[in-house]
Every structure is written in structure tokens, then in C-alpha cells.
Amino acid sequence: MEANSQSLPLPCEEANEGPSKDFLDPTILVLAGQSVVCETAPAIPLYQMNWNVTSLPPKGSSVVFERVVEHGQAETAEGTAPSKPQNRHLFYLAHPPGAQLSNEKPAYYITSVLPEMLGNISLEAVKSRLQKPELKARLPEEDHGGIPVVAYEDGKGEPHRLVVTAPMERRIRDALVATWCLRLWHDTAESRQARTEALERWTPPESMRGYGDMKMAKTAGALGAVAGAGGGAC
Structure with a gap:
């Protein structure tokens, strides 16, 4: 994805659910450890994972991907106060051991937990015009055409930033962000540093x-x- 030099001072939507939030505004998302946050509100996580997918060594062969949900106001002795955020489990990000040696399953893929979410999404390596391998997300047949190209990564290295340039349905953005995190996991796990450390651990x-x-x-x-x-x- 090509970076756009145009500045996008976009607001970040509230992390809640409801009919008014079926479509979400454009925003800039940042990976912050185990969380994905909005650049303009970094203290409020929008998504949560059970470990940082850019850490070495990887913490396991699957990642729990959750959306952080606000439930409004809670009654307290002093009156009302914002309720504690709850996490809604959406996907498993998976990288089965030895997957590169098998042709039956993709090496990196996403499994949806909720029936209303997009189905299984996998990453596949393809050759570009420059004959360099690139990763593309493959969706189930019934979901093809449902996700236009509406986001790009801004810069390289840390912090990892994803610029979402168009409004989109909540479930589409959930799948987009999960796929982005899966790709970051892939890049980390397949890096030269990761391979060297893995060889040292197994030798x-x-x-x-x-x-x-x-x-x-x-x-x-x-x-x-x-x-x-x-x-x-x-």
C-alpha cells in the first residue's frame, strides 16, 4: 500500500455499539503493544489482543482478537460513572506450527468467532510485477467484492499506523484491522531476526x-x- 503524504486530522469514533455506529468514520489507527488505538485518543483502546504480535519470540500459534466495547453509564454511590470497558471476542488469528510445510492449510489465517462477522480470511503470497513476493488477503467466495481498498500503512517501523480513508461498516473495519494485525504478525515471525532466534532456540x-x-x-x-x-x- 502506498503512503499518502496528505495529513488527515480525522476524529476517532467512540468505542461503543448501536445503530448510529453501524458505519464508522475514517481514522488513523496505531498498534500500541497488545492494543489498537486511535491516534487522536491513544488512551482508549479500540481492539485488544492477548499478546503483542510484533514481539519476539512469538507467544503462541494463535491470537485472541477482541473489540473493546463501552456499555455506557454505571450507577455508583456518587451517581453515574462510565462503565468499565468489556471485550467482545471477534476472531482468532492463527499460525499453526509447521503450516509452511503443508499445502492443506494456509500458514496465516483468521477464523471468525461470531456468525455475523466475515468468514475465514487467509494471507497468500503472490508475485508482484517486480517479481517480489507480496501478501494478499483472500476472503471466502461470498464475501468477495465487499471490501474495497480503503486503507494504507503510513511509514515503516514503529509505531505501526493504519490510515483508514473512507467510512465503512463496523464488521468490515473489524476484519480489516484483524487482517492488518495478522500481516504484522507474519512480517515479524518471518523476519531474519526471528529465524535466527528460532534456530538458536532449537540448536x-x-x-x-x-x-x-x-x-x-x-x-x-x-x-x-x-x-x-x-x-x-x-
Whole structure:
């Protein structure tokens, strides 16, 4: 997705439900640890996960993705006060162990928990015009055409920001944000750093020590050969 240099000082909708919120305004979303927040209201989480998908090493093979829901006002001894936010479980983000070795299941996919949500969404690697691999989200056949391209990532690195440029139905944005988080998980888990750390975790210490000893022995042998060829002259 191409970044747009135009500034979008857009408001963030309240994290609640109701007929007036069937369609949500454009906004800028930011990944903040285990939460997704609005850039203009970072203290109020809109979505919550059970671990940070950009952390290493990954905390498991699935992620619970929830929408944070406000239930209005609660009665207290002093009167009324905002009620404590509740989480509504929407999706599981999944990356089964060994999925890259199997052709039966996608390596990264989303499973919906609620029947009204979009169905299973998977990430597939495709070749672009520049012959570089890209990721595309594949939706079930009945949902094709339901999600136009209405968002892009602003910049690279942290914080991760998603700019939503058009109003959209709540369930569509839920799926869009979940897919974005799945893609961030993919990029983190498939990075060179992640692969190196995984190799170190799975390699027995004895093997690493033996590899180090062998490397030192080869280096010492090479230095000895150089010294012999030079006749010991300085």
C-alpha cells in the first residue's frame, strides 16, 4: 500500500455499539503493544489482543482478537460513572506450527468467532510485477467484492499506523484491522531476526559449542599455515 503524504486530522469514533455506529468514520489507527488505538485518543483502546504480535519470540500459534466495547453509564454511590470497558471476542488469528510445510492449510489465517462477522480470511503470497513476493488477503467466495481498498500503512517501523480513508461498516473495519494485525504478525515471525532466534532456540548448546570449537581449530590451522609459509619473518 502506498503512503499518502496528505495529513488527515480525522476524529476517532467512540468505542461503543448501536445503530448510529453501524458505519464508522475514517481514522488513523496505531498498534500500541497488545492494543489498537486511535491516534487522536491513544488512551482508549479500540481492539485488544492477548499478546503483542510484533514481539519476539512469538507467544503462541494463535491470537485472541477482541473489540473493546463501552456499555455506557454505571450507577455508583456518587451517581453515574462510565462503565468499565468489556471485550467482545471477534476472531482468532492463527499460525499453526509447521503450516509452511503443508499445502492443506494456509500458514496465516483468521477464523471468525461470531456468525455475523466475515468468514475465514487467509494471507497468500503472490508475485508482484517486480517479481517480489507480496501478501494478499483472500476472503471466502461470498464475501468477495465487499471490501474495497480503503486503507494504507503510513511509514515503516514503529509505531505501526493504519490510515483508514473512507467510512465503512463496523464488521468490515473489524476484519480489516484483524487482517492488518495478522500481516504484522507474519512480517515479524518471518523476519531474519526471528529465524535466527528460532534456530538458536532449537540448536542444542553442545552443538553450538562444537561448532565454535571447530571454527577456532580451522582458524588456528590457517594461521599456522601462513606462519610456516612466511618462514617466521616479521
